[in-house]
Amino acid sequence: MVLSYSRQIFLRFYLNQRMESFLHGHVTAFNAFQGISRVVLYDNLRSAVLERQGSAIHFNPRLLDLAAHYHFEPRPVAVARGNQKGRVERAIRYIRDNFFAGRQWRDLDDLNAQAKAWCWGQSAQRPCPGDTRMTVAEAFAEEQGQLIPLPYNPYPGEDQTAVSVGKTPYVRFDLNDYSIPHTHVRRMVTVMASPSRVRIIDGMAEIASHIRCYDKAQQIEDSVHLATLREYKANARHHSGQDRLSHAAPAVIEFIAAANKRGHRPTAVVKRLIALLEQYGAAELNAGLEQALAQSAAHPEGVAQILDQRREARHVAPPVAVNLPDNLAVQNAQVRQPALSVYDQINPPTDSAGTGDATGSTGTEDVNNRRELKDNPQSHKDEPHD
Numbered sequence: 001m002v003l004s005y006s007r008q009i010f011l012r013f014y015l016n017q018r019m020e021s022f023l024h025g026h027v028t029a030f031n032a033f034q035g036i037s038r039v040v041l042y043d044n045l046r047s048a049v050l051e052r053q054g055s056a057i058h059f060n061p062r063l064l065d066l067a068a069h070y071h072f073e074p075r076p077v078a079v080a081r082g083n084q085k086g087r088v089e090r091a092i093r094y095i096r097d098n099f100f101a102g103r104q105w106r107d108l109d110d111l112n113a114q115a116k117a118w119c120w121g122q123s124a125q126r127p128c129p130g131d132t133r134m135t136v137a138e139a140f141a142e143e144q145g146q147l148i149p150l151p152y153n154p155y156p157g158e159d160q161t162a163v164s165v166g167k168t169p170y171v172r173f174d175l176n177d178y179s180i181p182h183t184h185v186r187r188m189v190t191v192m193a194s195p196s197r198v199r200i201i202d203g204m205a206e207i208a209s210h211i212r213c214y215d216k217a218q219q220i221e222d223s224v225h226l227a228t229l230r231e232y233k234a235n236a237r238h239h240s241g242q243d244r245l246s247h248a249a250p251a252v253i254e255f256i257a258a259a260n261k262r263g264h265r266p267t268a269v270v271k272r273l274i275a276l277l278e279q280y281g282a283a284e285l286n287a288g289l290e291q292a293l294a295q296s297a298a299h300p301e302g303v304a305q306i307l308d309q310r311r312e313a314r315h316v317a318p319p320v321a322v323n324l325p326d327n328l329a330v331q332n333a334q335v336r337q338p339a340l341s342v343y344d345q346i347n348p349p350t351d352s353a354g355t356g357d358a359t360g361s362t363g364t365e366d367v368n369n370r371r372e373l374k375d376n377p378q379s380h381k382d383e384p385h386d
Contacts (some may be wrong), residue, residue: 001029002091004327006139010116020159022047033148038068069155158192179221180208182229249286272300279319
């Protein structure tokens with residue numbers, strides 16, 4: 001952006017030409033100038049003019065919203081009339097020759113920092129093209145008093161997009177996934193994207209804020225979101241196991257409370273008791289828990305020892321643990337016992353007129369006779385035939 005009187009230049013670079021970058025450039029330029037010019041000239045780019053028929057101009061509604069907020073008049077130049085914005089065209093050539101030539105930078109932030117220093121340094125100290133008796137900085141000091149003052153409330157130039165959150169705590173925006181708290185899954189949220197940050201809003205509350213990523217297929221995560229999710233899943237597993245134990249062995253509630261008083265971790269206690277439940281069954285585990293409480297032995301290994309002693313007293317072999325994978329679908333799979341009657345169809349019984357008898361002969365003798373006839377055909381040569 002170039003001011004008409006002083007030729008003061010505002011220069012900033014973006015990674016794309018989207019509308020939010022276009023509006024953000026205006027807001028940043030107005031803040032740098034500490035004022036707004038009353039008229040802003042535009043080329044007929046789509047960010048400013050959507051359509052024009054002669055003198056009828058269809059402006060971009062978001063540009064009109066920006067102009068209404070800052071009280072300036074957007075004015076497009078005539079089609080194919082580059083001379084009407086000659087100050088900008090000459091400024092672009094000046095930037096190419098005096099700023100870009102031989103310059104190096106690390107990233108976009110470094111490039112913009114150098115551009116800011118150049119605009120208010122070397123560029124501002126050149127002679128003013130409109131009056132060479134003063135510099136651009138001196139002419140800008142005169143022009144700044146004629147600019148419209150900045151409003152108290154800044155313009156919200158972020159790009160707003162409504163996004164539906166799936167079952168995972170991530171929001172997909174611009175082909176990247178940004179983490180959110182797990183408590184906001186399966187909701188409609190609003191993504192507020194600026195050139196530097198991505199904010200996720202649920203209702204009136206900001207639930208997440210990330211540095212914007214311009215790569216593709218990346219996961220941008222907040223460590224707080226991940227830690228909270230891990231804690232929630234651990235508690236969910238603990239309560240799920242505790243509910244299973246409470247239904248199988250009612251004494252487990254009192255036992256876990258006593259174990260907590262002794263400083264044992266509830267998650268480890270529940271995990272060990274579930275293993276004992278799978279080995280010894282619900283009735284035996286409940287009896288072991290009651291005996292452990294009576295002996296003030298509120299420790300899962302104490303329960304395991306009691307159950308082992310009760311097993312030895314009944315002269316029962318030790319239970320064999322079945323190690324199943326962690327996949328719940330495999331653990332809950334039901335195996336149906338096949339009907340053994342299908343094996344009777346391999347060698348069905350025959351009546352007395354056949355080679356077998358009515359008692360269900362399998363025909364083994366007939367097979368042996370045929371094998372003997374094949375090996376010694378003379379042995380049945382003289383036998384009578386029907």
